[in-house]
Amino acid sequence: MRRLFIILGDQLDRESLIFKHADREQDHFWMAEVAEESTHVWSHKQRTALFLSAMRHFAQWLKGEAYPLTYLAMDSHEFPSLSDALGDFLSEHQPEEVWMVKPGDYRVFKSLAETCKAHDTDIKQLHDQHFLSTPAEFKQWADGKKQLRMEYWYRQLRKQYKVLMSDDKTPEGGKWNYDQSNRKSFGKDGPQKVPKTLEWPQDDITKDVIVLVNDRFADHPGELESLHWPVTPEQAEQALARFLDEALPQFGDYQDAMWTGEPFLNHSLISAAMNLKMLHPMTVIEQAELRYHHGDAPLAAVEGFIRQILGWREYVRGLYWLHMPDWLEMNALGAKQDLPDFYWTAETDMTCLRESIGQTLKYGYAHHIQRLMVTGLFALVYGVDPKQVHEWYLAVYVDAVEWVELPNTLGMSQYADDGIMASKPYAASGQYINRMSNYCKHCKYDPKLAVGDKACSVTTLYWDFLDTHRERLAANPRMGFMLKNLQAKSSEDIAAIKAQAVTFRERTS
Template identity: 55%
Template sequence: MAELRTLVLVLGDQLDLDASAFDDFDSGQDAVWMAEVAQESRHVWSGQPRIALFLSAMRHFAQALRSAERTLHYTALDAADNAGSLDAQLTVDLQRLRPQRLVMTAPGDWRVLQLIKSVAAAQEVPLEIREDRHFFATVRDFAAHARQRKSLRMEFFYREQRKRHGVLMNEVDGEPQPIGGQWNFDSDNREAFGPQGPGFVPARTRFEPDDVTRDVIELVQTRFADHPGRLESFAWPVTREQAIQALDQFIQDRLPMFGRYQDAMWPGEPWLYHAHLSAALNLKLLNPREVVAAAEAAYHRGHAPLPSVEGFIRQILGWREYVRGIYWTQMPGYAERNALNAEHDLPAWYWTGDTDFACLRDALAQTLDHGYAHHIQRLMVTGLYALMLGVQPQQVHAWYLAVYVDAVEWVELPNTLGMSQYADGGVMGSKPYIATGKYIQRMSPHCRDCRYDPSQRTGDRACPFTTLYWDFLMRHESLLARNPRMALQVKNLARLTPADKQAVTERAAAIRHGEVGHA
């Protein structure tokens, strides 16, 4: 066998033929390494839709590499010589292939980065880690932004990004200004559906499984039969071509109404006007630049209104880039933070959906069916309940990482531990996002068919969200009173008599002990 100059390592979320790791690739003396290993589906109890998406996308990318005539060393999950873990498989293959060096694009997971560094060092093979060009901002860019501020807020980072990349910008008197005269159109967005519901909603972009995906589905259902989730409706994009089609269909069919209904919920309607592109973005099947450009072009040709386009672009150019910067500038200690000292266990029914809370039952059912829930269901239903219940944030993080198809740690961890659970004490967001059941009643009809009443905080019919809201305020009163954005909510505690507070505490204890909420 000819001497191997470079072995390019490609992980399951790096499926980009134009990645920096391939910049000087020479098919005559270099090769690509990929491996499917069971440990990556078991270090958290990954759901079947997530496992299937990663494996199918990897196998399709392997086909693309072969079509590009790039030599590939690929270990399938069901291969007889599969070593079972990323480090073990890489060790075995380095000893067999003996490359002069390893090259890879920077991974999106701190744990995986340390693992690969450790293997390379142990095998005495030089490892070159290259910049991930997939993002608008580098980690160094974000670190420079952070050094200029006492506290981090996404809005200011987002404005910098808009200016730097000229997105939705005009020049006025020689100065860059946002199109429409304002940076943020939240006040024009975030409506609820009327009492009759969303009416006609454009169909989800579906991709029927081909032979490769069907093989993967059968493998996952056999090998990971005890893992949560279902694969009957699996239809996610698993190739670059499918991802582009999904982007085009979102821009055409759903972007015009995206902003208006981006926070709305409706029972049995998981897809609504959302993009469903985050998984393709996080696997690198799509580049965020083409996603932002497509949305901006839709505005300029009059296809979609500015509030919708700005709201969508803010999620990509602002929030997505911001959470990546938080992750890589705060790790590894960030993953262990627990600012509220939350120690309760995650309810077992998060893994099954067996609860009589209408809103949670709906969000969990679609999560298990599709590996998907939109951002309000994650933040203000599943996340809100765990936060106010007092669940240990690391357990919440493990659940989100396991069940959602778009979950890669760099994006999932800050969104869950920071934004959703406030376990970082305010690094990600300026306050805990807490609300009574009235918020869910305002944004959806779930409460109409629920046995619990969001207007009641105590008693057998009291909505657990409402009970836990008041309990949360009482338990963290001294901390929250120092937060200007929470001061008004804390002041409302003065309306409660000692007897009221005692009743809330007792009802909250019953909820934590599992006496409330089972189906």
């Protein structure tokens, strides 16, 4: 055997660079399902099922293309981890070289590289062409900069790829960013027309996977009666078309809004398909831009959507490779509470958390503001150990892969990195949630109150958070307004808030 090509569960790219180098006569492909990928964090059943079903569909395609493949299905072997399974294969077949696309997870790459080294085999990494920039390009951009703000990286990529540009230097419409026109709430009448979502008939591959996961990972979080996520590139294209037709025109308006009983609203639901490399980000960007040029969607909505992919998605990946492995150990705010149990059950009388966690357990999905400004915000102001928060997010979302989950969690949401990613902590009181949703209308607590029987714990913990970190936050000019409001409170008020926070933490732990 000349080369062994490893394909991981999040590398299901039919256009991968690997295929430019593969020779069907001399080379061999290798894929493995191993339990460790579902147990190193306590993975949601939907997440595991999605990965396995998509992998098996990809293996079917590889075989159809006559590529020689060894595929280790989970129920056909006893290897606990990828490195054990690979080590066994290397011992038996001794390929001259191992090749793979750069993995999305530092842990996986490290363990596979060590296994190859132990078998005296060189491992070669190829660029993952499902990203529009490389870690090396990001590093070059970052070198010498004090602050790495997403906005400037995004502008550079827009110019480079000529996305929404009227000429080489001028953004379409004259502005780079239309946030001002976006981010409305639904008002008291709620969403008028919620776009429909797609469901695909489950084929034998998916049915087998559902049985396997429900049996083998029965005690894992989440429900798995059926799987509502695309498992092939064809289905991923359909998911994208559904979004462009039904939801894009109002994406900008309602990208931050939340509503009880409405898990998906105007969101695209394509993150998992992109992260598993079944849908190329440039396809998504080009098709969204076309909708603007054809007059089907306003510029603010299209720019807001493209910024998530060309901006945020590329930016977090660049940051991940710049700061790993150190990022994993950061805990700038010294947070050490355990993650409350209700994150795994949704059993809480706080409506915002019950809704956001409840839909997460049902579908493996919550949209960005639910992740950032409900579950993330609560963990931040409660003071949860950031590693536990990271492990929860990595476990419970179908789109969770470490390169994107970790910066969003430890950086943007928990400020564990002391501002590598966010210019200030995303701390807010229950009033923010009240403004952006109807959750508080259905809650026994009052978002305005920080003390008393009807006090909203998000609000209590928000003031407690500001007071606890007062000195550190005072150095940050962007915190000035919040700290001024804190200063306006009397010492008696602060003492009562802190007492309420202590009681709440005791009751919850």
